[in-house]
Amino acid sequence: MTRYVDLRSDTVTQPTSEMREAMANAEVGDDGFGEDPTIRALEEKFAALVGKDEALFVPSGVMANQIAVRVLTRPGDVIVAGRSQHVVSFEMGASARNSSVQFALVDDASGELALEDVMDVIDAEQDHQVHVAMVAVENTHMPSGGTPWNTRHLVSLARALDGRPIHMDGARLFNAAVATGEQPRDIAAPATTVMACLSKGLCAPVGSVLAGSQSLMSAARVERKRLGGTMRQAGVLAAAGLVALDTMVQRLGDDHARARRLADMFAAAFPESDYDPTTCRTNIVSFNHPQARQIVHELSELGVRGGTIAPRRVRFVTHAGVTDDDLDVVEEVLTSFAPMN
Numbered sequence: 001m002t003r004y005v006d007l008r009s010d011t012v013t014q015p016t017s018e019m020r021e022a023m024a025n026a027e028v029g030d031d032g033f034g035e036d037p038t039i040r041a042l043e044e045k046f047a048a049l050v051g052k053d054e055a056l057f058v059p060s061g062v063m064a065n066q067i068a069v070r071v072l073t074r075p076g077d078v079i080v081a082g083r084s085q086h087v088v089s090f091e092m093g094a095s096a097r098n099s100s101v102q103f104a105l106v107d108d109a110s111g112e113l114a115l116e117d118v119m120d121v122i123d124a125e126q127d128h129q130v131h132v133a134m135v136a137v138e139n140t141h142m143p144s145g146g147t148p149w150n151t152r153h154l155v156s157l158a159r160a161l162d163g164r165p166i167h168m169d170g171a172r173l174f175n176a177a178v179a180t181g182e183q184p185r186d187i188a189a190p191a192t193t194v195m196a197c198l199s200k201g202l203c204a205p206v207g208s209v210l211a212g213s214q215s216l217m218s219a220a221r222v223e224r225k226r227l228g229g230t231m232r233q234a235g236v237l238a239a240a241g242l243v244a245l246d247t248m249v250q251r252l253g254d255d256h257a258r259a260r261r262l263a264d265m266f267a268a269a270f271p272e273s274d275y276d277p278t279t280c281r282t283n284i285v286s287f288n289h290p291q292a293r294q295i296v297h298e299l300s301e302l303g304v305r306g307g308t309i310a311p312r313r314v315r316f317v318t319h320a321g322v323t324d325d326d327l328d329v330v331e332e333v334l335t336s337f338a339p340m341n
């Protein structure tokens, strides 16, 4: 098999040996009856970490987002969100299909939503426009290059929303925490509901966790069932999630440092992209280039795999399976590749 450096996504990570051992020894029960002690332990741990009453273990990040949409909206409502966010662009129209809601899209090129843009949509309710049920934010914001939100900005937004809920897609919440040096509970405080994925940079094989108030999480349990997401002896999965939270958070800093090195390499190899490598603050290198698809294809032929997330936007992601030696390989490939531009 040809060896390649896999920078397609942090979802390609493998469970650690400690996770595999914890999975083999996990105490389990029927979670449909609330009887899986390992799932309960994971839910309690996550709820405490993000400072919410309760949490719910779900099979995927998409399901966590979709349950949040179900519990925070009614059919016909509007969600204000950034136009490139996962819940808008990468969930196959699930919010429309599952919850009969529509999005009011605002600019999110920087990774954040401008307060004025969000409040304009809400202000338009006075002009006979549709009810805004919630605001969805993504932290870190994947398409802009894994950008962490400025928590003070989010606090201002929550204050302006005056009780209207915010759902935080924190698929990479712990990347945001490591990059900013803030506690997950402080980052999540302005949000009504928050989810995080255990199966990306944290290397667990499966699972995400959604947290919020007791009443919202009771409603979320019903929606999880409706979406077919109630699992049974899934403590074998939650066991890996617990190891992920206990052992894999701090090491995300290594992924960030490697992504920054990668960002410098790409900025040097493709100066015409005007990519500013200092915008890379976590584990994602992403920039616009007119030949994005061709670049990804040709690099892949040379053993460096990445992807495109829009017609002219490339993305390369670091994770626990990427070493410094791998980056040396990428550097060599990019050096030979650059003159082709």
Ligand SMILES: Cc1ncc(COP(=O)(O)O)c(C=O)c1O
Binding pocket: 011, 059, 060, 061, 062, 063, 065, 086, 087, 138, 142, 169, 171, 172, 197, 199, 208
């Ligand atoms: C920002 C963001 N939200 C949600 C998800 C969905 O997670 P999952 O693939 O576990 O459904 C992803 C996955 O790539 C993501 O990047």
